[in-house]
Amino acid sequence: MNWLRELARRLSMLLHSRRFDAELEEEMRLHVELREQEHLASGMNADDARAAARRRFGNATYLKEEPHRLGLGVVRARNTGCQLRYAGDAAQSRHYVGRVAFARPRYRRKHRDLQPDGCGHAQITARQAARPAGFVW
Amino acid sequence: MHRDEIPPGTLYLLILKTLARSGEMHGYEIANSIQRLSDDVLQVEEGSLYPALQRMLIKGWVTGEWGTTAGNRRARYYQLTPAGRKQLAVETSQFERVVGAITRVIEAM
Secondary structure (H helix, E strand, O other): OHHHHHHHHHHHHHHOHHHHHHHHHHHHHHHHHHHHHHHHHOOOOHHHHHHHHHHHHOOHHHHHHHHHHOOOOOOOOOOHHHHHHHHHHHHHOOOOOEEEEOOOHHHHHHOOOOOOOOOOEEEEOHHHHOOOOOOOO | OOOEEOOOOOHHHHHHHHHHHHOOEOHHHHHHHHHHHOOOOEEOOHHHHHHHHHHHHHHOOEEEEEEEOOOOOEEEEEEEOHHHHHHHHHHHHHHHHHHHHHHHHHHHO
16 A cells, blocks of 8 residues: 555645745755855865856756655645545656646636646646746646 | 766666665765765766655655754755665666666667
């Protein structure tokens, strides 16, 4: 029953999403700071060390959102039934990427090609998930 | 030295193996360890490490406990679970099968 435990962990993260986000951010910040210190110790000046550490880490904002795109946060739907169904999809599909909400006219216009499900959401592809943040969770 | 990105699909394997060898580590230590053990050839795309670790936490392959670094900073230390150890065996055999197949194709040419 590994998938059940996985589902429970996903739901727990959903319920504690604020704490989860704060912890992820703390980890990432520590990583960049430690890399920056390493560059400083090797003789780089402060500005270059900071820039090099950030460059090597990549886009922190995007990466912080990625776990949500990959199924941690996509279960945020309007009712519990939808939540459980989405969490189940995410737990069972390796290709699960995310969903867009169709309740808002802006999303309906942006994703005309997609068909919403009964919960007012539609599964999206990796390419669609790469559209600017704010359309996907 | 020229550094290569980690081949797609092998990040889990490398993280699992690193944790199996070293016990518990935080993300920065994992990235450095992979780079060092590969003689500086493999460079982890550092940002991608954290989403991967989150997925591994969800799958139950690792646990993450908050602790303090040598420099007195708070950090999440990851540790392999029994499920993670099983997954390491799966990922290793999958990798060896693929590498073996690629090698056979190359040598046949």
